[in-house]
Every structure is written in C-alpha cells, then in structure tokens.
Amino acid sequence: xxxxxxxxxxxxxxxxxxxxxxxxxxxxxxxxxxxxxxxxxxxxxxxxxxxxxxxxxxxxxxxxxxxxxxxxxxxxxxxxxxxxxxxxxxxxxxxxxxxxxxxxxxxxxxxxxxxxxxxxxxxxxxxxxxxxxxxxxxxxxxxxxxxxxxxxxxxxxxxxxxxxxxxxxxxxxxxxxxxxxxxxxxxxxxxxxxxxxxxxxxxxxxxxxxxxxxxxxxxxxxxxxxxxxxxxxxxxxxxxxxxxxxxxxxxxxxxxxxxxxxxxxxxxxxxxxxxxxxxxxxxxxxxxxxxxxxxxxxxxxxxxxxxxxxxxxxxxxxxxxxxxxxxxxxxxxxxxxxxx
Amino acid sequence: xxxxxxxxxxxxxxxxxxxxxxxxxxxxxxxxxxxxxxxxxxxxxxxxxxxxxxxxxxxxxxxxxxxxxxxxxxxxxxxxxxxxxxxxxxxxxxxxxxxxxxxxxxxxxxxxxxxxxxxxxxxxxxxxxxxxxxxxxxxxxxxxxxxxxxxxxxxxxxxxxxxxxxxxxxxxxxxxxxxxxxxxxxxxxxxxxxxxxxxxxxxxxxxxxxxxxxxxxxxxxxxxxxxxxxxxxxxxxxxxxxxxxxxxxxxxxxxxxxxxxxxxxxxxxxxxxxxxxxxxxxxxxxxxxxxxxxxxxxxxxxxxxxxxxxxxxxxxxxxxxxxxxxxxxxxxxxxxxxxx
Numbered sequence: 008x009x010x011x012x013x014x015x016x017x018x019x020x021x022x023x024x025x026x027x028x029x030x031x032x033x034x035x036x037x038x039x040x041x042x043x044x045x046x047x048x049x050x051x052x053x054x055x056x057x058x059x060x061x062x063x064x065x066x067x068x069x070x071x072x073x074x075x076x077x078x079x080x081x082x083x084x085x086x087x088x089x090x091x092x093x094x095x096x097x098x099x100x101x102x103x104x105x106x107x108x109x110x111x112x113x114x115x116x117x118x119x120x121x122x123x124x125x126x127x128x129x130x131x132x133x134x135x136x137x138x139x140x141x142x143x144x145x146x147x148x149x150x151x152x153x154x155x156x157x158x159x160x161x162x163x164x165x166x167x168x169x170x171x172x173x174x175x176x177x178x179x180x181x182x183x184x185x186x187x188x189x190x191x192x193x194x195x196x197x198x199x200x201x202x203x204x205x206x207x208x209x210x211x212x213x214x215x216x217x218x219x220x221x222x223x224x225x226x227x228x229x230x231x232x233x234x235x236x237x238x239x240x241x242x243x244x245x246x247x248x249x250x251x252x253x254x255x256x257x258x259x260x261x262x263x264x265x266x267x268x269x270x271x272x273x274x275x276x277x278x279x280x281x282x283x284x285x286x287x288x289x290x291x292x293x294x295x296x297x298x299x300x301x302x303x304x305x306x307x308x309x310x311x312x313x314x315x316x317x318x319x320x321x322x323x324x325x326x327x328x329x330x331x332x333x334x335x336x337x338x339x340x341x342x343x344x345x346x347x
Numbered sequence: 348x349x350x351x352x353x354x355x356x357x358x359x360x361x362x363x364x365x366x367x368x369x370x371x372x373x374x375x376x377x378x379x380x381x382x383x384x385x386x387x388x389x390x391x392x393x394x395x396x397x398x399x400x401x402x403x404x405x406x407x408x409x410x411x412x413x414x415x416x417x418x419x420x421x422x423x424x425x426x427x428x429x430x431x432x433x434x435x436x437x438x439x440x441x442x443x444x445x446x447x448x449x450x451x452x453x454x455x456x457x458x459x460x461x462x463x464x465x466x467x468x469x470x471x472x473x474x475x476x477x478x479x480x481x482x483x484x485x486x487x488x489x490x491x492x493x494x495x496x497x498x499x500x501x502x503x504x505x506x507x508x509x510x511x512x513x514x515x516x517x518x519x520x521x522x523x524x525x526x527x528x529x530x531x532x533x534x535x536x537x538x539x540x541x542x543x544x545x546x547x548x549x550x551x552x553x554x555x556x557x558x559x560x561x562x563x564x565x566x567x568x569x570x571x572x573x574x575x576x577x578x579x580x581x582x583x584x585x586x587x588x589x590x591x592x593x594x595x596x597x598x599x600x601x602x603x604x605x606x607x608x609x610x611x612x613x614x615x616x617x618x619x620x621x622x623x624x625x626x627x628x629x630x631x632x633x634x635x636x637x638x639x640x641x642x643x644x645x646x647x648x649x650x651x652x653x654x655x656x657x658x659x660x661x662x663x664x665x666x667x668x669x670x671x672x673x674x675x676x677x678x679x680x681x682x683x684x685x686x687x
Contacts, residue, residue, distance in 0.1 A: 065614050231610065250613050265605015270571065273590050273621030274405050280620075281613030 009034045011074045011104040012320055018059055021328060026059070027075065027321050035108050042091040042109040044081040046101045047344020050130055051314075051323045051336040052078070053252050065283050075103040075320070080118065080130055082344045083109075091117065096126065096346050098134065103320050105340060120347035124302065127311040129346060131164060131335035132302055133295045137309075139251060139284040140168035140227075141294035145176075147282045148225040148249040152177035155219050157238060159183075159206075160229030162190040163327075164310075164335035165251065167198045168298075169227045171307050174199055182218045184211070184234055186330050193333070198308055212237040219243075222275070227251060232264060239268035242277045250281040310334025315342070349374045351414045351444040352660055358399055361668060366399070367415065367661050375448050382431035382449040384421040386441045387684020390470055391654075391663045391676040392418070393592055405623050415443040415660070420458065420470055422684045423449075431457065436466065436686050438474065443660050445680060460687035464642065467651040469686060471504060471675035472642055473635045477649075479591060479624040480508035480567075481634035485516075487622045488565040488589040492517040495559050497578060499523075499546075500569030502530040504650075504675035505591065507538045508638075509567045511647050514539055522558045524551070524574055526670050533673070538648055552577040559583075562615070567591060572604060579608035582617045590621040650674025655682070 009032045018026040037043040058069045058076050069076050079101030083091045091097065091109060099115030101107045109115045118129060131137065143165075144150045156173040160166040161183025170181045183194040183203035194203035204214050215223070215237055222243025228235050229252050242248065272279060287294075301307035312332040314323040317340045326332040349372045358366040377383040398409045398416050409416050419441030423431045431437065431449060439455030441447045449455045458469060471477065483505075484490045496513040500506040501523025510521045523534040523543035534543035544554050555563070555577055562583025568575050569592050582588065612619060627634075641647035652672040654663040657680045666672040 265607045266609055267605045269606055272619060276622050276626060278618060278620040280618040282616050286616060
C-alpha cells in the first residue's frame with residue numbers, strides 16, 4: 008500500500024488538521040519506461056505553502072484531493088527505464104507519499120554515491136536549498152568581493168548558507184536578521200556572520216543603518232514584509248535585493264502589509280529581482296561543485312532538522328512559519344534509504 | 348538685480364503660497380573662470396518636489412532660504428571661461444532665478460545651434476525628459492522588439508516619448524495609462540499608443556490583464572502607488588519594471604500606501620529597478636542623436652506647456668501633480684532667449 012498526504016481543503020493562515028488528510032492508496036505499478044521509487048526523505052520548503060493557495064504562481068496550485076507536491080529522495084526498487092537502476096538513490100518530486108513513479112514527465116536525478124556525505128546533508132546543502140543560496144547570491148545578487156551583505160532568515164537553511172558563501176568569497180561584512188536572541192547567537196557563533204539583528208526588537212531600520220552605515224550592497228530576502236522594507240530604506244547605491252521568498256506573507260497573502268520604501272530603488276538606482284531556483288536547473292552542477300568543496304573543507308556549517316514519520320509532514324511545514332525549526336527541515340519517511 | 352524664488356518652508360502636500368518666496372538679490376558678478384548667464388527657460392520636473400522634502404534623496408534637500416533647484420537654459424552674457432562664449436545658449440542647473448553663474452562646480456552644456464529646433468523642443472525632447480524616456484526604456488527596461496510595453500503617465504512629457512520610442516522600435520503592443528478620457532484619447536490619437544487605460548476608472552488590474560493577456564514585458568512607471576501595484580500583478584515572465592518616478596507619492600511620502608504585489612517579482616522572475624537620468628550623462632549624445640532623428644523625421648510627436656513668468660514657477664510645478672499640464676511643462680523667464 009501507499010500512504011499519502013492529500014490536500015483536503017485550502018488553508019487560510021496556518022496549515023491545520025483540516026488542511027490535509029492521510030489516505031492509503033494501492034502501491035503504483037511500474038509500467039514501461041517507468042521506475043518505482045520508495046521514498047526515504049522529504050524536503051520541507053516554504054514554497055509548498057504557496058502551492059496550497061488557489062493563486063497564480065510559478066507552478067499551478069495543488070488540486071483538492073491531490074497528493075501534496077514536494078521534492079524528496081528515495082531508492083529505486085524496480086526499473087523499466089534505462090535512466091534508473093535498482094538501488095539508485097534519486098532526487099526529484101516525490102510528493103508527500105511512500106511510493107512514487109519516475110517517468111518522462113517526472114524525472115529524477117540519480118545522486119552520486121561515495122561522496123562521504125549522508126543523505127540529509129546532500130538534500131540540504133547540495134539540494135535546492137544550498138543551490139538557491141548560491142545562485143541567489145552570486146547570479147541574481149551579483150555579489151562582488153567587499154560587498155556588504157544582509158540576509159534575512161539567517162538561521163534558516165538557505166540564509167545560513169548565503170552568509171557563509173558571502174564570507175568565503177570575501178564579503179566586506181555579513182549581517183544576519185533572525186527572530187530571537189537564541190537564533191541570533193546561532194547565526195554569529197555557529198554560522199560565522201559578523202553580526203545578527205533580532206527583528207523582534209524595535210527600530211530594525213535604524214539598527215540596520217548602524218550595522219551597515221554605508222548601506223547594503225546585497226540584501227538576500229527570505230521573508231518579505233516589514234523586514235524587506237527596513238532593508239530597502241538602507242540599500243546602497245546600485246544595491247541588489249534578491250527576492251527569494253516572502254515567507255512572512257505566505258500565510259496572509261490577502262492582507263499583506265504593503266512595502267512603503269520602494270522609491271528608495273530610484274534614489275539609490277537599486278534593483279529588486281525575484282527568482283526561482285528551478286530556472287537554474289542546467290547549472291546546478293556549478294553550485295554543487297563549490298558547495299561540496301566547502302562541505303569537505305569544513306567551511307560550510309549546516310544543520311538538518313529531522314522530523315520522523317510521513318504523517319508529521321504538515322507539522323514540519325508549520326515549523327518553517329513558527330520559526331520552530333533549526334536548519335533545513337526534512338521528513339524521514341523511511342530511514343533505511345541512505346546514500347552509500 | 349536678480350529675481351529669485353527661494354524655499355521659505357518645507358511643504359506638506361502640495362506647494363502653496365507659504366512654500367516659496369520671490370526675493371530680489373544683486374545680480375551676481377562674473378569672476379575668474381566664470382560665465383554670467385541670463386536665464387531664458389526653466390524645466391519643471393516632478394523631482395523638484397522631492398528636493399523640497401527634508402528626506403534622503405539622490406541630491407541633498409534644498410535648504411530653507413536657498414533658491415529652488417532646477418535645470419534650465421539661458422544665454423551667456425559675459426564669460427571669463429574658455430568653456431563659454433557670449434551668445435552661447437547653454438543648458439544646466441539654472442535654478443529658479445533670472446541670472447546664474449557657470450563655474451567649475453556648476454557646469455553648463457552649450458546647445459548646438461542650426462538644428463532647426465526651437466528651445467522648448469530641445470529642452471523637452473533632447474533634454475532630460477526625452478533622455479529619461481530613452482535610457483529608461485532601452486537600458487534599464489532592456490526593451491526588445493516584440494515586447495508588450497505599458498507606460499503610466501502616458502500623456503506626460505516622459506511617458507509620451509517612451510511609448511513612441513517603443514512603437515518606433517517594433518513593440519508588440521504599447522498600452523498607456525493616464526487620468527481621464529481626454530488624456531486617454533490624446534495618448535492614442537496624438538502619440539499613437541495602441542490603447543490607453545483610464546486609471547480613474549475601477550478595476551485597473553483586470554483591465555490591464557485584458558489589454559495585455561500575455562503579461563507586461565516592460566512597465567515604465569512614472570507614478571508609483573496603486574498603478575504600479577496593478578502592473579506588478581500583470582508582469583510577464585522575466586518582465587522589467589522601470590522605476591522612473593513615483594509622482595503619486597511625492598506629495599504624501601509619509602502616508603504612502605504600500606505595494607502589496609511585489610511577490611509577483613518572484614513568481615515571474617521579474618525585476619524592478621530604479622534609475623536617475625543624470626547617471627547616463629556620459630551617454631546623453633547617444634539618446635539625443637536618435638531622438639533628434641525622430642523629431643526631424645516627424646515620427647516623434649511632442650508638446651510643450653509654456654507658463655510665462657518666473658513668478659509662476661510654483662504654480663507650474665503644481666500642474667504636474669494636479670494633471671493640469673499637457674506635455675512638458677516649461678517656464679519662460681525671458682522669451683528673447685532662443686536658439687539660432
């Protein structure tokens with residue numbers, strides 16, 4: 008059988024017990040040119056919450072009754088496709104379920120073995136999380152040595168990697184923004200940022216000015232909302248704002264407070280640009296090479312927050328919005344699926 | 348003597364009779380390396396209003412008691428500088444007064460004579476107004492043939508030129524946004540846009556969707572605020588938003604309604620970028636060559652709204668915000684100053 012989590016109704020605000028249902032379907036059959044994959048681990052990303060809304064997005068909304076869309080990793084159990092060999096550990100759109108078919112419409116990437124890295128690390132740093140950090144900073148943000156970089160969601164999976172890449176590449180200063188003293192301490196002590204500001208304290212814009220008196224060259228935005236506005240008011244001449252996510256807005260799309268400081272883009276000839284990491288699919292290897300080198304050299308500190316059990320995936324998603332996670336949130340569906 | 352208009356106190360909202368004072372000072376003396384210029388015409392631009400605020404900008408605020416900062420044109424009457432010859436018609440920062448000194452700190456451009464164009468046309472199309480339209484569309488907006496272009500403030504001096512350059516360069520569709528049926532008719536009939544939407548009517552976002560069902564490739568924003576938000580919600584994949592001005596916000600900086608649709612920049616991998624035309628000073632000739640060719644070929648329709656008398660400059664500035672002007676607003680200080 009195949010346990011699956013489906014969208015029961017569209018959430019308003021946070022996901023709760025009425026949003027999803029755990030159902031059981033027959034295990035799918037492996038047809039021609041298909042491979043049957045046993046899911047081992049799910050990647051829990053904020054974007055999943057946006058797919059639950061009936062709103063235009065970069066992918067269509069998840070349909071009511073459909074399995075929740077998600078990336079993840081698994082092991083090939085059976086294959087009628089030349090792309091996959093039984094035993095391969097593969098990464099792709101597994102969705103929230105125990106079994107999934109790979110085919111021409113839903114292709115998976117075979118993960119290399121023998122890297123000496125465990126699956127959780129690979130799904131974090133070498134998966135979309137790390138790759139998002141890499142291309143957001145270097146390509147969208149046009150990072151240059153000496154730049155003053157500010158990162159929101161700095162204790163999070165993406166933000167913590169952004170700051171470390173910036174430091175490794177010679178940033179002038181790397182300042183994080185995170186929620187609460189514990190996370191701020193983690194950002195500085197564990198991830199090596201120069202400073203971290205607590206957005207729960209008042210006067211963030213003023214404190215950003217004190218932390219970056221010459222302005223922010225690259226602001227990597229993981230949250231949107233008032234924090235983005237505070238960064239806008241401190242953007243440097245020709246600064247770049249990388250819009251990676253607007254997590255503070257995802258649960259409250261309809262009543263989002265607007266940005267009031269966008270005219271700073273004119274004053275400072277600055278740019279605000281959004282991106283979706285999937286657009287860089289053809290260049291993933293470039294990012295993975297540098298990130299793997301950093302991991303092996305011990306210069307990339309990373310954390311994974313493992314939640315065990317498919318049935319806890321909705322709670323794991325909520326952790327991203329409550330700030331209850333530390334590092335990359337992953338759901339373990341089958342702990343026997345591991346990289347060799 | 349030198350009649351001057353000075354900033355008496357900072358306006359809240361529109362400029363009124365308490366904002367400026369008309370004063371009389373001695374005519375300045377032409378010192379070493381200086382030239383004395385008799386001012387003929389002032390360029391009335393929305394940005395002047397922003398300089399009246401005590402707020403960070405791309406230039407410092409105008410000080411209380413200082414002459415209002417403004418570009419303009421005049422004739423060289425006396426010169427101790429090798430840059431200028433008496434009789435030259437020059438363009439630069441004249442400010443709101445009858446006489447000004449050119450020196451190393453305040454340089455003027457000598458306008459070429461014999462172009463067969465009158466001074467008002469040159470100050471409009473070949474001045475910062477036309478040049479703003481040119482670089483905003485082509486450089487910041489990365490206009491490409493076939494693009495769907497939307498321009499707000501389409502009946503205005505800059506907007507009307509943006510649409511005509513886009514048409515001349517093979518835009519797929521050029522849609523204007525303007526206030527009221529009269530201006531909308533002018534945008535289509537006089538300036539040759541394909542369509543013009545009246546922002547005073549409801550449901551602008553929906554009407555933009557109907558006018559541009561495949562989305563907006565380049566949105567040239569002259570106004571900011573809710574119109575910018577409506578354009579954001581219709582931006583095409585990899586669309587570019589050119590932030591030229593935020594005229595709807597200039598009088599109400601403190602209470603500006605925020606933008607709520609900026610997450611569309613992520614969904615559509617779009618970019619929003621501000622610019623100041625002065626940054627392109629070294630490339631002005633490139634724009635002026637193409638614009639002059641269009642004027643001579645009769646393919647660039649332009650209008651100038653002349654207000655006669657230095658003392659009416661504050662009223663002329665208010666026209667920009669009330670929408671009472673048609674085309675480029677210029678104040679005639681001395682109508683005898685003309686191009687040969």
